[in-house]
Amino acid sequence: MRRLSYRQALREAFDEELARDPMVMLMGEEVAQYNGAYKVTEGLWTKWGDKRVMDTPISEAGFIGMGVGASMLGVRPVMELMFWSFYTVAWDQIINNAGMVRYMSGGLINCPIVIRGPANSGTNVGATHSHTPESVIAQFPGMKCVVPATAYDAKGLMKAAIRDNDPVMFMENTLLYGEEWDVPDNSELPGGELVIPLGVADIKREGSDLTLVCHGRAVLTCLKAAEILQNEHGISAEVVDLRSIRPLDEETIFNSVRKTHRLICVDENKPFGSIGSQIAAMVQQHCFDDLDAPVLRVNSLDAPAFYSPPIEKIQNPTPEVVVARALEIC
Amino acid sequence: MSAPITSKPVKHADAAINKSLSVEKKRALYRDLCRIRRFEQISLKYYNAGKMGGFLHLYIGQEAVAVGCVSLMGENDHIITAYRDHGHALAVGMDMNACMAELFGKRTGCSKGKGGSMHYFAPDKNYWGGHGIVAGQTPLGTGLAFGLKYKGLKGAAMAFLGDGAVNQGSFHESLNLAALFELPIVFIIENNGYSMGTSQKRSSAYPSCLAERAVGYGMAWKQLNGEDLYEVRAGVHDALERARNEHKPMLLEISTYRYQGHSVADANKFKYRTKEEVERYEREHDPVGIFKAHLLRDGTLDEAAATAIDQAAITEAEAAAQFATQSAFPEPAEIFDDVYWEVDQKTESGQTGRHFFND
Ligand SMILES: Cc1ncc(C[n+]2csc(CCOP(=O)(O)OP(=O)(O)O)c2C)c(N)n1
Ligand SMILES: [Mg+2]
Numbered sequence: 001m002r003r004l005s006y007r008q009a010l011r012e013a014f015d016e017e018l019a020r021d022p023m024v025m026l027m028g029e030e031v032a033q034y035n036g037a038y039k040v041t042e043g044l045w046t047k048w049g050d051k052r053v054m055d056t057p058i059s060e061a062g063f064i065g066m067g068v069g070a071s072m073l074g075v076r077p078v079m080e081l082m083f084w085s086f087y088t089v090a091w092d093q094i095i096n097n098a099g100m101v102r103y104m105s106g107g108l109i110n111c112p113i114v115i116r117g118p119a120n121s122g123t124n125v126g127a128t129h130s131h132t133p134e135s136v137i138a139q140f141p142g143m144k145c146v147v148p149a150t151a152y153d154a155k156g157l158m159k160a161a162i163r164d165n166d167p168v169m170f171m172e173n174t175l176l177y178g179e180e181w182d183v184p185d186n187s188e189l190p191g192g193e194l195v196i197p198l199g200v201a202d203i204k205r206e207g208s209d210l211t212l213v214c215h216g217r218a219v220l221t222c223l224k225a226a227e228i229l230q231n232e233h234g235i236s237a238e239v240v241d242l243r244s245i246r247p248l249d250e251e252t253i254f255n256s257v258r259k260t261h262r263l264i265c266v267d268e269n270k271p272f273g274s275i276g277s278q279i280a281a282m283v284q285q286h287c288f289d290d291l292d293a294p295v296l297r298v299n300s301l302d303a304p305a306f307y308s309p310p311i312e313k314i315q316n317p318t319p320e321v322v323v324a325r326a327l328e329i330c
Numbered sequence: 331m332s333a334p335i336t337s338k339p340v341k342h343a344d345a346a347i348n349k350s351l352s353v354e355k356k357r358a359l360y361r362d363l364c365r366i367r368r369f370e371q372i373s374l375k376y377y378n379a380g381k382m383g384g385f386l387h388l389y390i391g392q393e394a395v396a397v398g399c400v401s402l403m404g405e406n407d408h409i410i411t412a413y414r415d416h417g418h419a420l421a422v423g424m425d426m427n428a429c430m431a432e433l434f435g436k437r438t439g440c441s442k443g444k445g446g447s448m449h450y451f452a453p454d455k456n457y458w459g460g461h462g463i464v465a466g467q468t469p470l471g472t473g474l475a476f477g478l479k480y481k482g483l484k485g486a487a488m489a490f491l492g493d494g495a496v497n498q499g500s501f502h503e504s505l506n507l508a509a510l511f512e513l514p515i516v517f518i519i520e521n522n523g524y525s526m527g528t529s530q531k532r533s534s535a536y537p538s539c540l541a542e543r544a545v546g547y548g549m550a551w552k553q554l555n556g557e558d559l560y561e562v563r564a565g566v567h568d569a570l571e572r573a574r575n576e577h578k579p580m581l582l583e584i585s586t587y588r589y590q591g592h593s594v595a596d597a598n599k600f601k602y603r604t605k606e607e608v609e610r611y612e613r614e615h616d617p618v619g620i621f622k623a624h625l626l627r628d629g630t631l632d633e634a635a636a637t638a639i640d641q642a643a644i645t646e647a648e649a650a651a652q653f654a655t656q657s658a659f660p661e662p663a664e665i666f667d668d669v670y671w672e673v674d675q676k677t678e679s680g681q682t683g684r685h686f687f688n689d
Contacts, residue, residue: 065504069469105449105451
């Protein structure tokens, strides 16, 4: 098995999809000649040329809208937001146009577009560059939203997102781009390629006493917390990585809770209306009799992202906080 | 026709694109003008009778713009506009019954009752809406042009917007992208003088006209008089040819006027402009009357033929209202259709994971 970084895995997904379908193209600020602000698209312009890998001006409303319009005609643009934080200036195009055009046209038009880029805090760039909009995006029926935690998932989910015929908002993480994971070569795979369907969660660690539901970088936080819980407290935590927020794999969550009877939702959203809030609502309704303790949430502390490095570090969920909350209910 | 006939001559009858029109085609243009006007007058009647919800932005007074532009469309030409979209819809050939039923909120409507007046679409006729957010359609139009060029098709997009929409950032971003990427698109400002209750002078800073803003993007521009269908056709034809052949965008500003309030629910329709101003336009600049007078003069129509065309439009619009009245409202279960393609098509992806979150 090869080791591949999260960014290399994404790059492989793009390269394979560019080769598979001539309608697939990449665009965004600095994605082509500069090789990507985070080097995710490195080398692809050299290989695929101006038509398939295209730089845009700093004009998010304009170029995201342009991509949406092109997708209505059957082009399949994969659009980079240099930071997902910049969604605010393209919001109308993303929500009203990509998200609503199918519905308002009574199903006559669809929009097979992927909008992608890093969506995380924790890099000391201040509040404007540290948004985690998955809970905001998932608010909108018509949208799909994917947040991979590992290189393996990043590659497989990106390929599925590009093939999907609905708008998929794909949220990466600058703190994960360099992390290396096992990613099989296509020749090692039965189907000859890695495609992970949207809407299927993944149990990243099995356990019996407590379920930690998480996504994105919080998955790594939870894996560390589970390790500590096991080694220091004899508590066996199961880590459920959602991978896809909308569609959502509720069965895997419910089955885990029915086994462990305890749930903590961990994510890097702000608490109000976080992904964890949605899951807590679903679990209390569907697994009421299975629960032995209240459902807890661990979120990013409820203030805009703090710049100062040591303070920002504690603003996001840490393994220590997850462990402490777990001990409250175990 | 209720619109008065003015004796004002049309100016561009000799332009090649107009000279080549057959008698049948000229009658068809007149028919399109009448159908749009009658459709809207009759929809207004039913709106006032409480048959519709929400907004109804009428295009009455502006018809020659949509009819003129759409009459130039070829197989690979596409259009997109804002919420004042009925005229463009009928001009591209959308079914009047389906358009009327949409206003009534019926399942037989062009968007199955999901879009309403502001959101008509007919992708099979290269009509991409119908958009409610001021200027939000202009990046999409830019994308249509991008898509044409990407696919190697020879064609052009026309993106319509109002004189108020020119102050939105998304429009300026679109101008820049279109010029930068050399996209085959014609942006068409339908300048009716007002954005809701705000006159052009109170909303825009400009040297001589709005279209001149194109200069900042190195883009060609031109002003046209929208009361004259032939002038619209002549000017837009040139812009389209340039877009199709040279991949050069252009910005056109077509002066026009709306007779009704901004929407039917315009409480101030005689506060920001005078009744006299509206009446003068109807009397002296009516695009339907001007074109009719021309066709009477050049022998395409006689009074009886003109009346027959207009009468047929009234009959068709009334029949559409009957169709709409008799059609059923959507079923509550239809709320969840047309949200996701994959779900509607029952693909594996559409059946994996939970897509809707009702308790
Ligand atoms: C972003 C946005 N702001 C405000 C509105 C409300 N609104 C709808 S139409 C309109 C006036 C637009 O005028 P103009 O662009 O001249 O077009 P016209 O109505 O004259 O066709 C306003 C303010 C809106 N729909 N979208
Ligand atoms: Mg206006």
